[in-house]
Amino acid sequence: MKPHRAWPAALVLAAALAAAPALAIDQMKIMVPAGPGGGFDQTGRNLGAAMQAAGAVRNIQYENKGGAGGAIGLAQFVNASKGDPNALIVSGMVTVGATHLNRSPMSLANTTPVARLTAEAEAIIVPASSPIRNAKDLLAAIKANPGAVSFSGGSAGGTDHILAGLLAKEAGIDPGKVNYVPFTSGAEAVAAVLGGQVTAGISGIGEFSQHIRAGRVRALAVSGAERVAGADIPTLREQGVDIELVNWRGVFGPPGITAEQRKALIAAVEAGIANAKWKETLVKLDWSSYVLTGDAFSGFVEQESKRVGAILDSLNLGAKK
Amino acid sequence: MGGLDGLAGGFAIAFTAANLAWAFVGCLLGTAVGVLPGVGPAVTIALLLPLTTQLEATSALIMFCGVYYGAMYGGSTTSILLNSPGESASIATTLEGNAMARRGRAGAALATAAIGSFVAGTVSTVLVTLVAPPVAEWGLSFGPPEKFALMVLAFMTISAVLGHSALRGFASLFVGLFIGLIGTDVMSGQIRFALGLQELYDGIDVVVVAVGLFAVGETLHVASHERRVVETVERIRGSLWMSGRDFRRSVGPWLRGTAIGFPFGTMPAGGAEIPTFLSYATEKRLCKGPDRFGEGAIEGVAGPEAANNASVTAALIPLLTLGLPTSATAAIILTGFQQYGIQPGPLLFATQADLVWALIASLYLGNVMLLVLNRPMAGVWAKLLTIPRPMLYAGIVVFATIGAYGMRNSWFDLFLLLLFGLLGYAMKRSDIPVAPCLVGMILGPRADTELRRALQISQSDFSVFLTRPISAALLAFAVLLVAAPVLVRRHNARRGRA
Amino acid sequence: MTPGGRDKGAIAVSLALVALALFVFGQLPSIPADGGYSVLGPRFAPMLVGVGLLAVGLMLLRQALAGGWRAMPPPPDEPLHRPAFLWIAGGMALHMAIIGTVGFTLASTLLFVLVARGFGSRRPAHDAIVGAVLAASVFLFFTRILRLALPASPLGGL
Numbered sequence: 001m002k003p004h005r006a007w008p009a010a011l012v013l014a015a016a017l018a019a020a021p022a023l024a025i026d027q028m029k030i031m032v033p034a035g036p037g038g039g040f041d042q043t044g045r046n047l048g049a050a051m052q053a054a055g056a057v058r059n060i061q062y063e064n065k066g067g068a069g070g071a072i073g074l075a076q077f078v079n080a081s082k083g084d085p086n087a088l089i090v091s092g093m094v095t096v097g098a099t100h101l102n103r104s105p106m107s108l109a110n111t112t113p114v115a116r117l118t119a120e121a122e123a124i125i126v127p128a129s130s131p132i133r134n135a136k137d138l139l140a141a142i143k144a145n146p147g148a149v150s151f152s153g154g155s156a157g158g159t160d161h162i163l164a165g166l167l168a169k170e171a172g173i174d175p176g177k178v179n180y181v182p183f184t185s186g187a188e189a190v191a192a193v194l195g196g197q198v199t200a201g202i203s204g205i206g207e208f209s210q211h212i213r214a215g216r217v218r219a220l221a222v223s224g225a226e227r228v229a230g231a232d233i234p235t236l237r238e239q240g241v242d243i244e245l246v247n248w249r250g251v252f253g254p255p256g257i258t259a260e261q262r263k264a265l266i267a268a269v270e271a272g273i274a275n276a277k278w279k280e281t282l283v284k285l286d287w288s289s290y291v292l293t294g295d296a297f298s299g300f301v302e303q304e305s306k307r308v309g310a311i312l313d314s315l316n317l318g319a320k321k
Numbered sequence: 322m323g324g325l326d327g328l329a330g331g332f333a334i335a336f337t338a339a340n341l342a343w344a345f346v347g348c349l350l351g352t353a354v355g356v357l358p359g360v361g362p363a364v365t366i367a368l369l370l371p372l373t374t375q376l377e378a379t380s381a382l383i384m385f386c387g388v389y390y391g392a393m394y395g396g397s398t399t400s401i402l403l404n405s406p407g408e409s410a411s412i413a414t415t416l417e418g419n420a421m422a423r424r425g426r427a428g429a430a431l432a433t434a435a436i437g438s439f440v441a442g443t444v445s446t447v448l449v450t451l452v453a454p455p456v457a458e459w460g461l462s463f464g465p466p467e468k469f470a471l472m473v474l475a476f477m478t479i480s481a482v483l484g485h486s487a488l489r490g491f492a493s494l495f496v497g498l499f500i501g502l503i504g505t506d507v508m509s510g511q512i513r514f515a516l517g518l519q520e521l522y523d524g525i526d527v528v529v530v531a532v533g534l535f536a537v538g539e540t541l542h543v544a545s546h547e548r549r550v551v552e553t554v555e556r557i558r559g560s561l562w563m564s565g566r567d568f569r570r571s572v573g574p575w576l577r578g579t580a581i582g583f584p585f586g587t588m589p590a591g592g593a594e595i596p597t598f599l600s601y602a603t604e605k606r607l608c609k610g611p612d613r614f615g616e617g618a619i620e621g622v623a624g625p626e627a628a629n630n631a632s633v634t635a636a637l638i639p640l641l642t643l644g645l646p647t648s649a650t651a652a653i654i655l656t657g658f659q660q661y662g663i664q665p666g667p668l669l670f671a672t673q674a675d676l677v678w679a680l681i682a683s684l685y686l687g688n689v690m691l692l693v694l695n696r697p698m699a700g701v702w703a704k705l706l707t708i709p710r711p712m713l714y715a716g717i718v719v720f721a722t723i724g725a726y727g728m729r730n731s732w733f734d735l736f737l738l739l740l741f742g743l744l745g746y747a748m749k750r751s752d753i754p755v756a757p758c759l760v761g762m763i764l765g766p767r768a769d770t771e772l773r774r775a776l777q778i779s780q781s782d783f784s785v786f787l788t789r790p791i792s793a794a795l796l797a798f799a800v801l802l803v804a805a806p807v808l809v810r811r812h813n814a815r816r817g818r819a
Numbered sequence: 820m821t822p823g824g825r826d827k828g829a830i831a832v833s834l835a836l837v838a839l840a841l842f843v844f845g846q847l848p849s850i851p852a853d854g855g856y857s858v859l860g861p862r863f864a865p866m867l868v869g870v871g872l873l874a875v876g877l878m879l880l881r882q883a884l885a886g887g888w889r890a891m892p893p894p895p896d897e898p899l900h901r902p903a904f905l906w907i908a909g910g911m912a913l914h915m916a917i918i919g920t921v922g923f924t925l926a927s928t929l930l931f932v933l934v935a936r937g938f939g940s941r942r943p944a945h946d947a948i949v950g951a952v953l954a955a956s957v958f959l960f961f962t963r964i965l966r967l968a969l970p971a972s973p974l975g976g977l
Contacts, residue, residue, distance in 0.1 A: 063968045068522035156510030187664035197464040317510050485890045495871040506861045544937045545904040546897050711940035715931040735915035751832045769864035776857035
C-alpha cells in the first residue's frame with residue numbers, strides 16, 4: 001500500500017479505536033485446555049471474536065493445550081499466567097469433575113472466576129418401545145434391581161455419570177451401585193439406546209434432540225431448572241425428582257490479579273456477550289445463555305465443586321494415585 | 322433417506338466452488354505425497370489435522386478423502402518410474418510396472434494404472450453408495466459383544482496374515498495393544514501405565530505414533546542403511562497412451578482387481594497390501610503367456626492398481642457405518658471426524674446425512690479429477706522424484722515434528738515422536754510389521770472396553786458372546802484363522818510319516 | 820554384516836519384549852481389578868497383554884538363540900551408517916530441547932540442516948536457507964491463518 005493511500009485507513013482505524021471503550025485490552029491470551037474444534041475451543045474462540053467485535057479487546061492469542069479433561073491446560077495457565085491481567089482460560093463442569101477424579105494438584109479454586117457463559121441441559125432417554133414412561137418409573141426400576149437398569153452415557157465420572165449417580169441416590173440406592181456403561185462419545189451412547197443394548201441413555205440434549213424429534217427414542221426428562229426451548233420435555237423437578245444439573249462452561253482469570261483487573265476482565269467479557277456476534281454463536285451452536293459473573297460466579301463454582309466432589313466420591317470409581 | 326436421494330443432495334453440496342476446490346487440493350496433495358517416498362497418506366492427513374480449526378467439517382473431510390485417494394494414484398507413478406514403491410500397497414505394481422518402464426512403455430503403464438484406478442474407484446464408490454446405508458442400519462444391532470468379536474477377528478487377521486512370520490506379527494500387535502492401554506480406561510476412569518505423567522492421562526495420540534513409526538522410522542532407516550542405493554528415475558518415453566491392444570488386455574484385470582480388492586477393503590485386515598498381491602498372483606496365473614510376467618506384462622499393473630483402489634474405497638464402509646478403521650489412514654480420517662465432535666457409526670447416515678453424502682459424492686468427483694490430473698501432469702509428478710534426498714527427508718522430519726507438536730505445544734510429544742521413530746526403525750530392521758502395532762493401539766482399548774461393556778450389561782454372563790449369532794460367528798472365524806494353519810501342518814506331517 | 824551381528828539384534832529385540840512384559844506385570848498391582856457389574860475389571864486386559872508379550876518374547880528368544888529368527892528376508896548388504904543415524908536422532912533430540920526457548924523457526928531450521936547432513940549434504944548454508952524458508956512459512960501459516968500458537972523466538976515474531 002502506498003503511503004498516501006494509507007492515511008484514510010489509519011484515520012478510520014483511529015476513529016474506530018476512539019469509539020471503543022476506554023478500558024479496551026490491547027493484547028489478550030486465551031487458554032483453551034482442549035484440542036482444537038471441541039466445545040471449549042468453540043467457546044473460547046467465539047467469545048474472543050465477540051469481544052473483538054465489541055471493541056473490548058484488540059488482539060487475542062489462543063493457545064490449545066488439551067488433556068486430562070482440561071487439567072493439563074489449567075495447570076499451565078495457573079503457573080505461567082499468574083498475575084497476568086490479560087489472560088483467560090475456558091473451563092467448566094467437565095474440568096470440575098476431571099480435576100477431582102484425577103486428584104489434580106490444580107483445580108478451578110486456583111483461578112479467579114470471571115464469568116459463566118453457557119449451559120447445556122442433560123436429557124434422559126429410553127428406546128421408543130421401553131415400558132418406562134417417566135422419571136418416576138425409572139427410579140422405581142432402579143430401586144427394584146439396580147443391576148438390571150443399564151445407562152449409556154459419556155466418560156466415567158463425567159456429567160452424565162454424575163446424573164446417573166444422582167438418580168440412584170434419589171431412588172434410595174447407593175450411587176456406586178448404578179449400572180453405568182460409559183461410552184467415548186454421545187453418538188455411541190445414543191446408538192446403544194437405539195440398538196436396545198441398554199435400558200436408558202444420558203447425554204447433553206443436543207446429542208439426542210434429533211432422535212427425539214424423529215421418534216426413535218423417548219425422552220423422559222431434562223435435568224435443567226427449566227424446560228429446554230423447542231423441546232417439550234418435562235424437567236426432573238416437575239416430576240418430583242429433586243435433581244438439577246447442567247453442563248456449564250465459563251471463563252476464568254489467573255490467580256493473583258487485583259479486584260480492579262478482575263473488573264476489567266468482566267467488563268470485556270460482558271461487552272462480548274452483549275455483542276450480536278455472540279448471540280449469533282448461541283443460535284448457531286444451539287447453546288443456552290447461562291450468564292453469571294464476579295463473586296456470584298465464584299460462589300457457584302465453589303458450591304458446584306463440593307457437590308460434584310461428593311457425588312463422585314460415592315460413584316465407586318476406585319482409589320486414584 | 323434412500324441412497325439415491327441422499328446422493329443427489331450430496332452432489333449439490335460437493336459441487337459448491339469451495340468444496341470442489343478443497344477436493345482438488347486434496348487430490349493434488351495426495352498424488353504428490355503418493356509419489357514421494359517416505360511420506361504416505363496417513364502421515365499427510367495427520368499433518369493436516371490442524372486445518373480442522375478453520376475449515377468446515379464437510380470441506381475438511383472432502384479434502385482428507387482426496388488425499389487418501391490421490392495417494393493411491395500417485396503411488397503407482399513412483400512404482401513404475403522408480404523401482405521402489407511409493408507406499409506399501411504399490412509393491413505389487415512395482416514388479417511389472419518398472420519392467421514396462423525400462424522397456425520404454427512407461428506411458429502405457431501409467432495409463433493403465435490411472436484408468437484402472439478410476440474404474441475400480443468408481444465401481445467401488447457405486448457399491449459404497451448402495452451398500453453403506455443398509456450396513457449402517459444393520460450396524461445398529463451391533464452391540465458390545467459383536468463389536469468385541471469383530472475386533473478380535475481384526476487382531477487375528479492382521480497379525481497372522483500380514484508379513485513373513487505370524488510370530489513377529491503378534492509381537493507387533495502386543496506392543497500396539499500395550500501402547501493403547503496407556504491412559505484413562507473408558508469403563509472405570511482408571512489411569513493405566515501413565516507413571517504419574519499427566520501428559521499420558523489421555524493416552525498417546527495416534528498421530529504421534531503413526532508419524533513416528535512411519536515417517537521418522539523410515540527416515541532413520543533410509544539414512545543409515547540405504548545410502549548406497551542409487552535410484553534411477555525412468556524417463557517417460559514413447560506414447561503416453563495405451564494402444565487398443567493394451568486396453569483390451571487391461572479390461573479383465575481391472576474388473577477382477579476390483580472384485581478382489583473390494584471385499585478385502587471392508588474387512589478389518591489392515592490395508593490394501595494383501596489384495597494387490599492376490600490380484601497380481603491371479604493375473605499371473607490367468608495370463609496366457611506367463612513368461613511375459615517379469616518382463617513388463619500390462620496385466621500385472623492393471624490388476625493390482627485396481628485392487629488397491631477398490632479396497633481403499635471399500636474401507637470407507639466399516640469406517641462410516643461402524644466407526645471401525647481398517648487401515649492406518651482410515652484411523653487418522655476417523656480422528657479427523659472426531660475433531661468435529663462427529664462420531665462415525667450406525668447413526669452417521671441419520672445425523673450427518675448431508676456430510677456423508679457430500680463425502681461420497683466427492684469420491685465420484687475425486688476419481689474424475691484424479692484421472693484428468695494424472696495424464697497431463699505425469700511429467701510434473703516424475704519431476705517430484707528428482708528432489709534431492711537430503712532436502713526431501715529433512716522436510717519430512719520437520720513436518721513430522723510440526724504434526725506432533727502443533728496440537729498441544731508440548732515437547733513431550735516430540736520426545737514420544739523420537740521414541741516411536743526409534744521403535745519404527747528397530748521394527749524395520751527386525752522385519753516386524755508396523756501395521757499390527759498401529760491397529761492394536763487403536764482397536765486394543767476399544768476391544769477391552771467392548772468386552773467389559775458386554776459383561777457389565779449382561780451382569781457378567783459370558784454366554785452373550787456365544788448366544789448372539791453374529792458374535793458367535795465372528796469369534797468362530799477368528800479361532801479358525803489361527804487354528805487352521807496349525808491343523809493343516811499337523812495333518813500334512815502325519816501324512817508325511819505314513 | 821556378519822550373521823552373528825544379526826542374531827545379536829534379534830536377541831536384543833526378544834529381550835526387550837520380555838522386559839516390557841515384566842514392566843506390565845510390575846504395574847498390575849496398582850491397577851484395580853474390580854469391574855463392578857463386570858467380573859473383568861481394568862486389570863484384565865493389561866494382564867492378557869503382559870502374558871502375550873511374555874509368550875511372544877520367549878518364543879522369539881528361543882528362535883534367536885537357536886540360530887536366528889525364522890522366515891527372515893535376506894539381510895540388506897549395507898551396514899549401519901552410525902553418523903547418519905546420530906545426526907538425525909541427535910537433531911531431533913536437540914530440536915525438542917531448544918524449541919521452547921529459541922522458538923519454532925530457528926529450532927526447525929537447525930533440525931532441517933542436521934537431517935540433511937545425516938543424508939550426506941555438504942552445503943549447510945544452502946540447507947539453512949531452504950529450511951528457514953520452509954519453517955518460516957509454516958510458522959506464519961499456523962499463527963496467522965490457523966491462529967494456533969507456536970513458540971516465537973525470544974525476540975518476538977518469527
